[in-house]
Amino acid sequence: xxxxxxxxxxxxxxxxxxxxxxxxxxxxxxxxxxxxxxxxxxxxxxxxxxxxxxxxxxxxxxxxxxxxxxxxxxxxxxxxxxxxxxxxxxxxxxxxxxxxxxxxxxxxxxxxxxxxxxxxxxxxxxxxxxxxxxxxxxxxxxxxxxxxxxxxxxxxxxxxxxxxxxxxxxxxxxxxxxxxxxxxxxxxxxxxxxxxxxxxxxxxxxxxxxxxxxxxxxxxxxxxxxxxxxxxxxxxxxxxxxxxxxxxxxxxxxxxxxxxxxxxxxxxxxxxxxxxxxxxxxxxxxxxxxxxxxxxxxxxxxxxxxxxxxxxxxxxxxxxxxxxxxxxxxxxxxxxxxxxxxxxxxxxxxxxxxxxxxxxxxxxxxxxxxxxxxxxxxxxxxxxxxxxxxxxxxxxxxxxxxxxxxxxxxxxxxxxxxxxxxxx
Amino acid sequence: xxxxxxxxxxxxxxxxxxxxxxxxxxxxxxxxxxxxxxxxxxxxxxxxxxxxxxxxxxxxxxxxxxxxxxxxxxxxxxxxxxxxxxxxxxxxxxxxxxxxxxxxxxxxxxxxxxxxxxxxxxxxxxxxxxxxxxxxxxxxxxxxxxxxxxxxxxxxxxxxxxxxxxxxxxxxxxxxxxxxxxxxxxxxxxxxxxxxxxxxxxxxxxxxxxxxxxxxxxxxxxxxxxxxxxxxxxxxxxxxxxxxxxxxxxxxxxxxxxxxxxxxxxxxxxxxxxxxxxxxxxxxxxxxxxxxxxxxxxxxxxxxxxxxxxxxxx
Numbered sequence: 001x002x003x004x005x006x007x008x009x010x011x012x013x014x015x016x017x018x019x020x021x022x023x024x025x026x027x028x029x030x031x032x033x034x035x036x037x038x039x040x041x042x043x044x045x046x047x048x049x050x051x052x053x054x055x056x057x058x059x060x061x062x063x064x065x066x067x068x069x070x071x072x073x074x075x076x077x078x079x080x081x082x083x084x085x086x087x088x089x090x091x092x093x094x095x096x097x098x099x100x101x102x103x104x105x106x107x108x109x110x111x112x113x114x115x116x117x118x119x120x121x122x123x124x125x126x127x128x129x130x131x132x133x134x135x136x137x138x139x140x141x142x143x144x145x146x147x148x149x150x151x152x153x154x155x156x157x158x159x160x161x162x163x164x165x166x167x168x169x170x171x172x173x174x175x176x177x178x179x180x181x182x183x184x185x186x187x188x189x190x191x192x193x194x195x196x197x198x199x200x201x202x203x204x205x206x207x208x209x210x211x212x213x214x215x216x217x218x219x220x221x222x223x224x225x226x227x228x229x230x231x232x233x234x235x236x237x238x239x240x241x242x243x244x245x246x247x248x249x250x251x252x253x254x255x256x257x258x259x260x261x262x263x264x265x266x267x268x269x270x271x272x273x274x275x276x277x278x279x280x281x282x283x284x285x286x287x288x289x290x291x292x293x294x295x296x297x298x299x300x301x302x303x304x305x306x307x308x309x310x311x312x313x314x315x316x317x318x319x320x321x322x323x324x325x326x327x328x329x330x331x332x333x334x335x336x337x338x339x340x341x342x343x344x345x346x347x348x349x350x351x352x353x354x355x356x357x358x359x360x361x362x363x364x365x366x367x368x369x370x371x372x373x374x375x376x377x378x379x380x381x382x383x384x385x386x387x388x389x390x391x392x393x394x395x396x397x398x399x400x401x402x403x404x405x406x407x408x409x410x411x412x413x414x415x416x417x418x419x420x421x422x423x424x
Numbered sequence: 425x426x427x428x429x430x431x432x433x434x435x436x437x438x439x440x441x442x443x444x445x446x447x448x449x450x451x452x453x454x455x456x457x458x459x460x461x462x463x464x465x466x467x468x469x470x471x472x473x474x475x476x477x478x479x480x481x482x483x484x485x486x487x488x489x490x491x492x493x494x495x496x497x498x499x500x501x502x503x504x505x506x507x508x509x510x511x512x513x514x515x516x517x518x519x520x521x522x523x524x525x526x527x528x529x530x531x532x533x534x535x536x537x538x539x540x541x542x543x544x545x546x547x548x549x550x551x552x553x554x555x556x557x558x559x560x561x562x563x564x565x566x567x568x569x570x571x572x573x574x575x576x577x578x579x580x581x582x583x584x585x586x587x588x589x590x591x592x593x594x595x596x597x598x599x600x601x602x603x604x605x606x607x608x609x610x611x612x613x614x615x616x617x618x619x620x621x622x623x624x625x626x627x628x629x630x631x632x633x634x635x636x637x638x639x640x641x642x643x644x645x646x647x648x649x650x651x652x653x654x655x656x657x658x659x660x661x662x663x664x665x666x667x668x669x670x671x672x673x674x675x676x677x678x679x680x681x682x683x684x685x686x687x688x689x690x691x692x693x694x695x696x697x698x699x700x701x702x703x704x705x706x707x708x709x710x711x712x713x714x715x716x717x718x719x720x721x722x723x724x725x726x727x728x729x730x731x732x733x734x735x736x737x738x
Binding site for chain 2 (some may be wrong): 001002005009012013016017026256257258259261262263264265267268
């Protein structure tokens with residue numbers, strides 16, 4: 001019973017503490033709201049409200065008749081005008097490169113994509129060269145970045161197709177085969193398909209795929225999906241803060257004299273330490289549930305299926321709490337704790353949730369940026385939550401959940417042993 | 425076990441690395457008395473009572489509290505004592521009532537008896553009208569009273585109070601001293617530590633004087649004063665370097681002991697009226713002039729001075 005009295009007392013004190021209310025609940029909610037308004041729109045409106053990028057496309061390319069009328073220029077225009085990019089790009093065709101550049105200079109358009117004459121021919125001519133120009137307002141970053149990314153991926157695929165066609169031509173003619181345009185076009189197309197499937201298997205974004213986390217209300221609303229991702233990151237980041245800050249109460253009470261006084265009462269040490277640990281867990285649970293509820297109500301965040309979500313919640317709560325206990329058990333006093341919470345926890349947290357910001361960076365998925373967070377406990381929690389939000393099942397979440405539980409056992413055991421030794 | 429003894433301290437030792445805080449301390453506290461541990465800061469008083477409160481494990485020795493060993497039966501000891509720590513140990517973000525309720529639960533009180541006892545203690549410490557106020561907004565004196573109130577909750581037979589009057593105003597100090605006497609009048613045994621001679625003198629049935637981790641004397645006030653042979657204490661200030669004058673004063677008839685600390689010279693003598701003119705004469709002969717004289721009857725400070733050669737101070 002005393003164990004719960006101590007836990008309740010700590011919980012009450014934390015809920016009256018401006019630091020917890022501010023950093024545990026206020027800041028993460030504020031961050032979500034800031035991101036939400038940064039990307040525009042209201043949840044009730046549903047659509048994607050990031051201002052669309054005005055793109056002027058000048059297609060000077062000509063189809064290559066001997067290769068079945070192949071036209072790289074038309075392909076690129078088709079990609080830019082595709083339905084999947086319609087929410088991101090407002091594409092208008094223009095006949096004149098100079099007029100398109102002038103429109104950008106006059107801020108009548110954000111970006112001009114100028115496809116040169118001979119782009120298609122250059123694909124099949126081993127000596128051929130052509131350069132697609134992306135002309136944009138230098139004060140803009142996000143919109144031109146999106147266009148550049150799309151054009152670069154297209155050109156990379158085109159360049160690969162050109163090499164593949166050249167190699168095929170050389171090898172077939174060496175063997176005495178007659179090589180016509182249709183054969184080379186087939187080779188180039190097959191290379192393109194193979195390249196796309198390879199990139200997909202490595203986790204890279206498919207050229208035209210606009211990623212959107214799973215979830216009923218969020219589908220079709222990228223702003224809400226982004227806020228959902230940010231809220232998940234904030235929740236993981238600040239759950240670990242809360243774990244450490246509430247475990248700090250052990251050091252704080254030691255300095256305030258209330259912990260020694262507790263030891264003069266007929267209360268076993270196991271009850272005192274147990275009560276404080278229960279309070280740490282309870283506080284992280286309160287924080288996670290409040291942030292989830294708030295995000296669900298305001299941002300219509302869809303958290304995924306119940307079973308894997310429960311695993312993610314349990315994993316996050318026990319790991320954040322035990323990591324806080326572990327970290328605090330190594331510190332001498334609250335002055336050291338200030339440095340650790342302010343520095344170490346921030347760095348680990350930022351690395352751990354970095355996938356929120358790198359997920360849509362071309363090439364980041366599957367690379368070092370995807371592996372680095374897993375060197376932090378926050379990274380494993382983030383992995384579990386992202387899987388759940390992306391529609392993952394229990395079996396999908398099992399690995400990060402198992403890692404979180406294993407880390408919890410290690411951190412909790414070491415932390416409790418150190419505190420027992422210290423308070424004995 | 426001797427039923428009359430509330431505490432039997434037997435050869436307690438405690439060291440923190442190379443620092444020997446308590447070295448072979450032994451004393452008995454009779455049931456129903458106020459027993460004071462008197463000594464300067466760093467004498468080992470707090471370490472001694474921390475061991476008796478089961479907060480620290482002795483390196484050697486043992487203590488029995490109402491027959492329960494602090495080493496083998498700490499829970500029984502803790503249930504029998506009410507500890508008032510030197511530092512105010514309260515939850516400042518909780519109200520006075522919430523603090524008392526929480527600590528009451530830690531002493532095993534529950535439900536209606538807890539509520540009743542909290543109400544009683546709030547009345548005793550004079551905080552009934554401020555019971556819902558956050559402790560963080562209380563004055564130092566109010567916090568001190570609440571700090572003591574927590575120790576009253578479970579009506580312990582023995583109170584252990586570690587310098588409860590440090591850093592408070594004279595009015596609150598008076599109130600606390602009166603509370604201690606009242607508790608004792610109601611039958612409680614009190615183990616009290618202080619470095620204020622006046623408090624020990626006013627409160628105590630028995631006093632033990634500690635210095636450098638050792639118990640250097642113990643007894644009633646009268647017994648301790650007899651150690652200095654009922655000598656008068658004369659504190660003097662000189663207008664010049666004291667050393668040559670001290671040498672002359674040591675030779676003055678009737679002077680028992682001369683010591684100097686921080687420019688003040690203390691002379692212990694059987695009869696200050698006889699000795700004082702001689703001290704003036706000797707000082708004049710040494711080319712010095714006495715600028716201040718303070719004569720005191722024998723007291724615990726004189727005892728401490730006699731035993732250690734140093735004044736009893738913070």
